[in-house]
Amino acid sequence: MAVWMWLRCVLGPHLQRIHRSPDQSRPDGRSGRRGWNYQPRGLERHTDSILGWASALWSLSYYSSPLLLCYLYRKGFICSSKLVPVSQYVGTVLVCLLGVACLRGWGRFRNTDYVQFITILEETKKNHTPASKKKLRCYDFDFSHWPxxxxxxxxxxxxxxxxxxxxxxxxxxxxxxxxxxxxxxxxxxxxxxxxxxxxxxxxxxxxxxxxxxxxxxxxxxxxxxxxxxxxxxxxxxxxxxxxxxxxxxxxxxxxxxxxxxxxxxxxxxxxxxxxxxxxxxxxxxxxxxxxxxxxxxxxxxxxxxxxxxxxxxxxxxxxxxxxxxxxxxxxxxxxxxxxxxxxxxxxxxxxxxxxxxxxxxxxxxxxxxxxxxxxxxxxxxxxxxxxxxxxxxxxxxxxxxxxxxxxxxxxxxxPVLLIRRTRDEIITTTGPEDIMSNRGNDLLLKLLQFRYPKIMTDEGIRVVRQWLGASSPLEEASVYSGYEVDDDWCVSVLQSYQADRDVSFPWSVGEDMTLEGRRQLALFLARKYMRNFEATHCTPLPAIEFHPPWRL
Incomplete structure (x- = not known):
């Protein structure tokens, strides 16, 4: 039984953290919901460090393998007379790493936290019940071993x-x-x-x-x-x-x-x-x-x-x-x-x-x-x-x-909502200083042109581009008010069209409308489908900026 448990510890996953459940107390006796990082003991800690370095070196050699192979070839190391000693050396290293893994398993076997974890993991794999899964969720470990x-x-x-x-x-x-x-x-x-x-x-x-x-x-x-x-x-x-x-x-x-x-x-x-x-x-x-x-x-x-x-x-x-x-x-x-x-x-x-x-x-x-x-x-x-x-x-x-x-x-x-970062440096084609090169603009224009083709004529596209090119919220509001957009009128026109036809996109609303009316609707729809956020590409979006999309 002890040997079988030791083998489980050798082959088991790397345990990182123990999340405290409501009915579980901390090992130091303190209260609070927060868990604690798993603390490996001396033998497990040192052997785990060795295996971690070996894994990092393997990853580094994998990504640099084309350059490494070219170097070895030019130095004459890739030949039958030299490959045999190299293979023997690699075999020795693998045997040593296997021994280190066995020692790490022994260190885990001596740690009660790890033994308790590996027991719950094996129990969950055999009996995948809500109760066993609740116990397993108290541990953070290598996801490849997760049921x-x-x-x-x-x-x-x-x-x-x-x-x-x-x-x-x-x-x-x-x-x-x-x-x-x-x-x-x-x-x-x-x-x-x-x-x-x-x-x-x-x-x-x-x-x-x-x-x-x-x-x-x-x-x-x-x-x-x-x-x-x-x-x-x-x-x-x-x-x-x-x-x-x-x-x-x-x-x-x-x-x-x-x-x-x-x-x-x-x-x-x-x-x-x-x-x-x-x-x-x-x-x-x-x-x-x-x-x-x-x-x-x-x-x-x-x-x-x-x-x-x-x-x-x-x-x-x-x-x-x-x-x-x-x-x-x-x-x-x-x-x-x-x-x-x-x-x-x-x-x-x-x-x-x-x-x-x-x-x-x-x-x-x-x-x-x-x-x-x-x-x-x-x-x-x-x-x-x-x-x-x-x-x-x-x-x-x-x-x-x-x-x-x-x-x-x-x-x-x-319903669709597009959020555009006004200082976005990633999805612009010329640079963050040119807001018109932001590809979010193209996404908005394609969406509006498909859904409202009679509104998004050449003139409609022009006024929306003018609104998109505003360098500040004040200039954006100035463009919007400059065309005297009446939000209530725009909503009533769209609601009337929807009630009479109840059709899917694209809509033909605006085909019998004046140029001024189509301009107003184009700007109204652009502002409903897109919101600006004054930030760079990787700035986290505040919750206050997360809104449900506009519905007619």
Missing amino acids: LDFIHWMNTATESFDYLSDRKLSKAGVSLLRPEPRLRGAADSVLHSVRTLPCHIISFVIAHTFGRRMLYPGSVGLLQKAMRPMLQQGQAKLIEEFDGQRNKLVACDGNEIDTMFVDRRRDGGQNGQTLVICCEGNAGFYEVGCMNTPLEGGYSVLGWNHPGFGGSTGVPFPQNEANAMDVVIQFAVHKLGFSLSDIVIYAWSIGGFTASWAVMSYPEIQSLVLDASFDDLLPLALKVMPDSWRPLVQHTVRQYMNLNNAAQVLKYQG
């Missing part, structure tokens, strides 16, 4: 089915909007494929190496290790102060998605009945990301990490991102008990892709809030790459990283 909480897909020999909603899925997962292919003859198509084969190969290599890491730096292991103390502190706050519940979901592609749910329905507040699903940025994690904004507003909140971020597995390509978003929504509906009409999707920055995909795929969702997001990735990618790379960048983005937020938002009929 599965929700799987919404099943495989057959030919295809996949979502057995909770009976929606058929392709083998690759949920459906995405794809770039429209150019029509070519058979001979032209074959010749074109041969000519563009090198470009396809280079694009594939770029997308799967530095391209993906540039787009999603939060997926880089070294960055996550550097941020680990901050992430652990943020997760402890969500669990201990907000009674957050961590869950592991499995998407249709097999990736495990790390989520955190805070339930406010029992608090009695009106906002608590609404669930806000948060989609983080390219270096954001739910532990320290945009979850705090709706939490401060009293909403129920569900946060999740991109594939490859935090405890989530996989890599954050668009298909994997959409698959992850899909299982998060399914979990919210079928496990947490929210209806789609009670869900608000809130996204920051690059999270706008999964948010816009969600409302496109689930049109019954209550509303969409996009903060500091953009219409399309391609203009931003072209901004940071040399002009000579333009054809290659276009091909790479469209084939592997096609984050077409605007095209997806146009498929949604519900």
Whole structure:
């Protein structure tokens, strides 16, 4: 029995923190809800440090392996006579590390806190009951060892089915909007494929190496290790102060998605009945990301990490991102008990892709809030790459990283709110000083042009651009009042059109209206669909700036 427990300690996960449950006291006898960091003893602490350094060196050598191999080749180390001693040396190192791991297991075996934890973990894996899961939630440990909480897909020999909603899925997962292919003859198509084969190969290599890491730096292991103390502190706050519940979901592609749910329905507040699903940025994690904004507003909140971020597995390509978003929504509906009409999707920055995909795929969702997001990735990618790379960048983005937020938002009929950072330095194409180069402007214009094409004529676009170009709230108000916009009249016109027709977008309202009337409606709609926030891209959004989108 003791040997079996020691083996469990050897193979067990790294324990980071113990979250105190309401009926649990602190080891030092003090009161309070806060938990405490797990304290390994001498042997476990030193052996864990050795294994941590070995892991860091492995990560560093992995990312620098191309340069390292070139250096070894030039020095003549890559030959049969020298590979044998090197392999023997590597084998010796692995045996030593295995011995260190066994010693660490012995140190854990001598620690009562770890033995209690590993016992609860094994019990939960065997009997996945609410009582055992409640005990396990008192511990923060490597998420790869966390038991599965929700799987919404099943495989057959030919295809996949979502057995909770009976929606058929392709083998690759949920459906995405794809770039429209150019029509070519058979001979032209074959010749074109041969000519563009090198470009396809280079694009594939770029997308799967530095391209993906540039787009999603939060997926880089070294960055996550550097941020680990901050992430652990943020997760402890969500669990201990907000009674957050961590869950592991499995998407249709097999990736495990790390989520955190805070339930406010029992608090009695009106906002608590609404669930806000948060989609983080390219270096954001739910532990320290945009979850705090709706939490401060009293909403129920569900946060999740991109594939490859935090405890989530996989890599954050668009298909994997959409698959992850899909299982998060399914979990919210079928496990947490929210209806789609009670869900608000809130996204920051690059999270706008999964948010816009969600409302496109689930049109019954209550509303969409996009903060500091953009219409399309391609203009931003072209901004940071040399002009000579333009054809290659276009091909790479469209084939592997096609984050077409605007095209997806146009498929949604519900309320939308865009929040524009007036000093945004990330999603501008020329710099934060040029507010008209903010790609949020393009997202707003595309949305208004689709929904209200008779209002957003050339003159309507011109006055909205003038409003968007205002350098201060005072100038913005001056533009608005300069066209003598009558808000009550605008609302009455739109309500009258909606009552008479009850049609989906696009609307033909404004086709028989004067030029002055169309100007007023264009500015009125622009101010309803977009709000300015005087801040840079990465400034946390205060709860007071988080509003439900405008409804007619």
